[in-house]
Amino acid sequence: MLTQEQQNNVVALCQKLIQSPSYSGHEDGVVARLKEFFEANGFDSVHVDKYGNVIGCMKGNRPGPRLQFDGHIDTVPVEDASKWEHDPFGAEIVDGKIYGRGTSDMKGAVAAMACATANFAKATNRDFAGEIYVAGVVHEECFEGVAAREISAYVKPDYVVIGEASQLNLKIGQRGRAEIVIETFGKPCHSANPEKGINAVYKMAKVIEAIRTLEPTHHPVLGDGILELTDIKSAPYPGASVVPEYCRATYDRRLLVGETKESVLAPINALLEKLMAEDPELKVKASYAVGKEMCHTGNVIEGERFFPGWLYDENDDFVQAVYGELKAMGYNPSITQYNFCTNGSHYAGEAGIKTFGLGPSRENLAHTINEYIEIDQLVKVCDCYTGVLKALMK
Known part of the structure; x- marks a missing residue:
């Protein structure tokens, strides 16, 4: 002691x-x-x-x-x-x-x-x-x-x-952690005539519901590879009578042993491809968030948010x-x-x-x-x- x-x-x-x-x-x-x-x-x-x-x-x-x-x-x-x-x-x-x-x-x-x-x-x-x-x-x-x-x-x-x-x-x-970004791309128009545009938030709503059907990966010791929605943003914001042309959702993904950047995105990308094949107006992509911060030394630290x-x-x-x-x-x-x-x-x-x-x-x-x-x-x-x-x- x-x-x-x-x-x-x-x-x-x-x-x-x-x-x-x-x-x-x-x-x-x-x-x-x-x-x-x-x-x-x-x-x-x-x-x-x-x-x-x-x-x-x-x-x-x-x-x-x-x-x-x-x-x-x-x-x-x-x-x-x-x-x-x-x-x-x-x-x-x-x-x-x-x-x-x-x-x-x-x-x-x-x-x-x-x-x-x-x-x-x-x-x-x-x-x-x-x-x-x-x-x-x-x-x-x-x-x-x-x-x-x-x-x-x-x-x-x-x-x-x-x-x-x-x-x-x-x-x-x-468990590790990843931040996955889902983006939908629409077409802006005046909200008095919504049929002339493509609302990116409506498209995102369908994507979110579909993602919830994905089965999580599992590890006998570490548990489930959880995929949980943590925030959602649209643009332009505030809308001011404009149908949103862009929507971004962020997911927290808990990572299990052996999972890679490619293996984690694979089932999501397969789902998004299926959704786009069913809906010609849907434009959506998945990627990892990137962090960028200023250090006390004056240098920038930057990295993709994927932590195994x-x-x-x-x-x-x-x-x-x-x-x-x-x-x-x-x-x-x-x-x-x-x-x-x-x-x-x-x-x-x-x-x-x-x-x-x-x-x-x-x-x-x-x-x-x-x-x-x-x-x-x-x-x-x-x-x-x-x-x-x-x-x-x-």
């Missing part, structure tokens, strides 16, 4: 990170705090890439694997601070909890990763094999895994530990090595899957890197008013991360 000094250190770092607001694209304050910590605690190098991800590296005295801790440092906004009982950026401690935006999602985990690495290097006098990387990742709330591509290209990790909330349980997979699912076997050697070490330390983690999407979509889903999740706090505290992390969870996950290093850095 952590010494009192180590407990104080991880709480203090967590508070510093919370006190630096870091909405997506404005993470520079947290980057500065992490750089300070890395430099003050003997990390061998600190790297900030073009997107503004910050990566600290601690090297052992012997060659060995590269392990990367991954924690995003951006948060969703605080829409109305007056609804909070505690200052969302005050990092106040009340009844054993630290309150603030990003405590649970996921600056607590980032602080624990950084402190665990420093603790491990000091306790072993760096007599361990390999290199440990702590990555503070930007723009995860906008699109999971896009900024992470730059990190894995730099680090080339053998293992990745995702710090998203898991209540100290091991997470060995997740992934799943490892609980009997895989690296999973059992960590599980066994945590059990030996007195913890009793279950081995399950995340219910939401993480940067693991890139590391495991795209790059095939051995990845698992282990984090403090509960999933349902993310993005909430009065978000908090229990200090007990923060301290314990820091201890657990030390166990991960003992298990894998051999």
Whole structure:
């Protein structure tokens, strides 16, 4: 277990990170705090890439694997601070909890990763094999895994530990996520004479009903590949007596292991082709949404919104090595899957890197008013991360 000094250190770092607001694209304050910590605690190098991800590296005295801790440092906004009982950026401690935006999602985990690495290097006098990387990742709330591509290209990790909330349980997979855009194209005219045009919204209504007849894909562990309508827009808007010539619907598609961009769109495209064959006036197409955001470095980050699912076997050697070490330390983690999407979509889903999740706090505290992390969870996950290093850095 952590010494009192180590407990104080991880709480203090967590508070510093919370006190630096870091909405997506404005993470520079947290980057500065992490750089300070890395430099003050003997990390061998600190790297900030073009997107503004910050990566600290601690090297052992012997060659060995590269392990990367991954924690995003951006948060969703605080829409109305007056609804909070505690200052969302005050990092106040009340009844054993630290309150603030990003405590649970996921600056607590980032602080624990950084402190665990420093603790491990000091306790072993760096007599361990390999290199440990702590990555503070930007723009995860906008699109999971896009900024992470730059990190894995730099680090080339053998293992990745995702710090998203898991209540100290091991997470060995997740469904992925895609945003699918359906567009219908009509013909504008005055709404007093609608027969002279083609209403793109009416056409979209037929498409939506047809899409609802598609059978979802299924995985025995991850469940259904859900396809759910999330928004719909027409143009021109407001209509002002004009029949809409364009309509766009967005769908959230939960992705299962092995699904590709092509395989996911194939049944949708087949359905749309059938509908167009039946209705000569229907013009419709499907594609993936593209995200584009400005980074705190001034560079643009852009990516198609397709983030693959992934799943490892609980009997895989690296999973059992960590599980066994945590059990030996007195913890009793279950081995399950995340219910939401993480940067693991890139590391495991795209790059095939051995990845698992282990984090403090509960999933349902993310993005909430009065978000908090229990200090007990923060301290314990820091201890657990030390166990991960003992298990894998051999």
